[in-house]
Amino acid sequence: MEELSRILTQAAGELIAPTTAAYVLAAIGLNLHFGYTGLLNMGQAGFMLLGAYGFAISTIAGSPLWLAVLVALVASILFALILGMPTLKLRGDYLAIVTIAAAEIIRMLGRSSGLAEWTGGQAGLRGNEFKDTFAALSPLPDGRTAIGPFEYLNNGSDSWWVRIVGWSLVALALLVVWLLTRSPWGRLLKGVREDEDAVRALGKNVYAVKMQALVLGGVLGSLGGIIYVLPRAVQPDGMARSMTFFVWTVLLLGGAATLFGPVLGAMLFWAVFMLLRAGMREGMAGTLAPDQVENIGGLVVGLALMLLVIFRPQGILGNKKELAFDAR
Amino acid sequence: MPDETLPETPPETLPETTENDVTEVTEPESTVEALESVERSDSAAAKAAEHVLATVEPTVGVSKPDTILVADGVQRRFGGMTAVDVDHLEVQRGVITALIGPNGAGKTTFFNLLTGFDKPNQGSWSFEGKSLAGISAAKVARNGMVRTFQLTKALSRLTVLQNMQLAAMDNPGENLFASLVKPLWSGTEKRNAEKALEILSRFKLDAKKDDFAGSLSGGQRKLLEMARALMTDPTMIMLDEPMAGVNPALVQSLLGHIQALRDDGMTVLFVEHDMHAVRHISDWVVVMAEGRIVAEGPPAAVMQDQAVVDAYLGAHHDTDLGDDSLLDPAVLARLEAEEEKR
Numbered sequence: 062m063e064e065l066s067r068i069l070t071q072a073a074g075e076l077i078a079p080t081t082a083a084y085v086l087a088a089i090g091l092n093l094h095f096g097y098t099g100l101l102n103m104g105q106a107g108f109m110l111l112g113a114y115g116f117a118i119s120t121i122a123g124s125p126l127w128l129a130v131l132v133a134l135v136a137s138i139l140f141a142l143i144l145g146m147p148t149l150k151l152r153g154d155y156l157a158i159v160t161i162a163a164a165e166i167i168r169m170l171g172r173s174s175g176l177a178e179w180t181g182g183q184a185g186l187r188g189n190e191f192k193d194t195f196a197a198l199s200p201l202p203d204g205r206t207a208i209g210p211f212e213y214l215n216n217g218s219d220s221w222w223v224r225i226v227g228w229s230l231v232a233l234a235l236l237v238v239w240l241l242t243r244s245p246w247g248r249l250l251k252g253v254r255e256d257e258d259a260v261r262a263l264g265k266n267v268y269a270v271k272m273q274a275l276v277l278g279g280v281l282g283s284l285g286g287i288i289y290v291l292p293r294a295v296q297p298d299g300m301a302r303s304m305t306f307f308v309w310t311v312l313l314l315g316g317a318a319t320l321f322g323p324v325l326g327a328m329l330f331w332a333v334f335m336l337l338r339a340g341m342r343e344g345m346a347g348t349l350a351p352d353q354v355e356n357i358g359g360l361v362v363g364l365a366l367m368l369l370v371i372f373r374p375q376g377i378l379g380n381k382k383e384l385a386f387d388a389r
Numbered sequence: 390m391p392d393e394t395l396p397e398t399p400p401e402t403l404p405e406t407t408e409n410d411v412t413e414v415t416e417p418e419s420t421v422e423a424l425e426s427v428e429r430s431d432s433a434a435a436k437a438a439e440h441v442l443a444t445v446e447p448t449v450g451v452s453k454p455d456t457i458l459v460a461d462g463v464q465r466r467f468g469g470m471t472a473v474d475v476d477h478l479e480v481q482r483g484v485i486t487a488l489i490g491p492n493g494a495g496k497t498t499f500f501n502l503l504t505g506f507d508k509p510n511q512g513s514w515s516f517e518g519k520s521l522a523g524i525s526a527a528k529v530a531r532n533g534m535v536r537t538f539q540l541t542k543a544l545s546r547l548t549v550l551q552n553m554q555l556a557a558m559d560n561p562g563e564n565l566f567a568s569l570v571k572p573l574w575s576g577t578e579k580r581n582a583e584k585a586l587e588i589l590s591r592f593k594l595d596a597k598k599d600d601f602a603g604s605l606s607g608g609q610r611k612l613l614e615m616a617r618a619l620m621t622d623p624t625m626i627m628l629d630e631p632m633a634g635v636n637p638a639l640v641q642s643l644l645g646h647i648q649a650l651r652d653d654g655m656t657v658l659f660v661e662h663d664m665h666a667v668r669h670i671s672d673w674v675v676v677m678a679e680g681r682i683v684a685e686g687p688p689a690a691v692m693q694d695q696a697v698v699d700a701y702l703g704a705h706h707d708t709d710l711g712d713d714s715l716l717d718p719a720v721l722a723r724l725e726a727e728e729e730k731r
């Protein structure tokens with residue numbers, strides 16, 4: 062009984078975990094790309110990793126917090142421009158191929174020994190090297206605080222402070238996306254998603270609109286990347302293709318082109334994922350090694366994504382009616 | 390645009406009940422019958438168009454008294470095949486010009502070139518004296534030349550009203566930064582919505598304003614696409630097969646709308662592969678075959694032109710026809726049926 066309650070508390074903790082907030086941010090970005098504009102970004106992890114490196118490397122080099130965040134955002138803006146310029150005039154599939162490859166290139170560069178002086182190579186950058194400026198900003202007194210079943214340090218790695226900042230950013234991102242998507246600009250995004258030639262025929266600069274969406278979604282991805290590494294280290298191999306794949310699962314689970322889809326999707330995804338892994342660890346402690354638990358967990362996620370796309374392609378919050386006449 | 394090269398969609402044979410509310414007249418059984426009962430508008434604009442074009446010699450490449458669009462030496466080749474090869478064409482301002490020709494004549498390709506959706510191998514063209522060669526499709530539209538597509542492009546998961554609002558030009562809310570501040574664009578948005586509803590009610594789509602465009606019937610989508618183009622306040626509207634796939638009940642009102650555009654002072658260039666369809670409403674007819682313009686003139690004269698008859702008969706060697714038998718609806722219906730069997 063005690064075991065069960067520990068597992069449940071652990072799963073519930075995922076609802077407000079910094080990692081969940083990071084995934085919400087990345088999925089809100091992907092929602093701007095795919096949900097609203099129809100852009101197939103298969104490399105959101107690349108934007109996240111770039112944000113993480115941008116923030117961590119410049120902090121280690123001595124930048125204040127605001128500058129480190131700015132560097133991370135500018136890096137992702139440049140990345141989006143470089144990816145978008147050659148591909149956004151072409152058919153949609155090209156962006157998918159280029160983003161998946163570019164995200165891999167970022168990771169390979171990060172773990173290569175040539176750049177190890179800055180990136181730490183394969184081992185990455187330890188959290189203690191880059192989180193001081195962030196921690197110093199905390200107004201919270203030192204110590205621990207328990208709210209309900211959740212008890213964390215006020216400051217430090219896996220702290221209330223990271224949670225407060227992470228979820229505040231989520232709230233801000235939701236506000237901005239809400240403002241954008243209810244506007245004529247947001248309508249333009251959806252028009253491009255439905256049929257870009259039709260929108261072009263009405264005199265709109267489709268290329269510019271797609272580029273703006275790509276940049277904005279990428280910036281949210283890079284913010285997510287910063288929040289993701291604050292409670293841990295920057296490890297290039299931990300932010301690889303499977304991360305992109307998880308962000309997609311989060312988005313499709315919650316419902317693409319819905320405002321709260323990414324939030325609901327990420328909370329549900331991480332809570333259930335934790336339940337699954339903690340359950341396996343506790344229940345089959347003797348039979349399964351820890352890395353087997355992770356593998357089986359990943360397998361179940363893949364299966365769940367497939368079932369989701371087949372049986373509820375609109376996600377939890379999506380509107381079935383809208384999907385019924387997807388013309389293409 | 391590979392989808393533009395698909396064969397013409399066959400007209401819907403089953404009348405859709407959802408379209409009944411759009412027709413005022415008793416429902417015709419077939420497209421041919423629908424066309425028979427179309428009446429030429431007797432507006433001042435129609436008479437003026439007829440009058441001014443009566444002075445124009447019906448020969449290929451003839452110059453017009455008041456040209457809005459001029460094309461020179463426009464060629465487009467796909468591999469070894471020359472899809473479009475137009476030496477000289479002038480389009481008169483304020484009239485309805487029909488661009489006809491059998492399937493595969495190059496009409497859609499020519500449209501794509503003129504509107505910036507495709508690039509020619511060579512050639513130049515100008516609209517209102519301004520060269521449009523090499524200009525992007527969006528800029529062409531912003532210059533006042535707006536097109537529709539043979540295969541309708543409704544924005545399915547936007548409502549009918551949103552389709553219309555999106556089309557309005559110069560909306561400050563379409564700027565990324567201004568879009569965040571509603572007061573900057575709410576006034577424009579409101580005016581656009583009023584204008585949209587006015588146009589929609591003309592097309593009898595106002596009752597559907599909150600429906601997703603994807604839920605409309607094929608004919609209603611054609612109407613929506615036309616209505617949407619009007620939201621841009623075009624000087625010239627280019628319609629690619631506006632009647633393709635539209636049920637006979639709607640064809641009449643569609644042709645009525647096209648005439649109304651001319652009567653409102655717009656220049657209309659529309660593509661149609663069925664030459665019978667154009668004779669009632671067009672002021673001038675341009676005939677294309679195998680990429681070239683083979684004839685132009687007022688509708689009645691063009692349909693008796695030997696080159697035109699040959700162009701249409703080229704595809705029907707096995708049909709023995711008299712020279713002007715193409716004007717006979719029964720023969721045309723038979724030809725159409727043959728065409729569909731291919």
Ligand SMILES: Nc1ncnc2c1ncn2[C@@H]1O[C@H](COP(=O)(O)OP(=O)(O)O)[C@@H](O)[C@H]1O
Nearest residue numbers: 393394467472491492493494495496497498499
């Ligand atoms: N993108 C393309 N690639 C190759 N051939 C094409 C392409 N577009 C059109 N064509 C060919 O050009 C010719 C003219 O086509 P089109 O302009 O669609 O004719 P129409 O609209 O008069 O029926 C056809 O033979 C068609 O197969």
Ligand SMILES: [Mg+2]
Nearest residue numbers: 393496497539
């Ligand atoms: Mg065509």
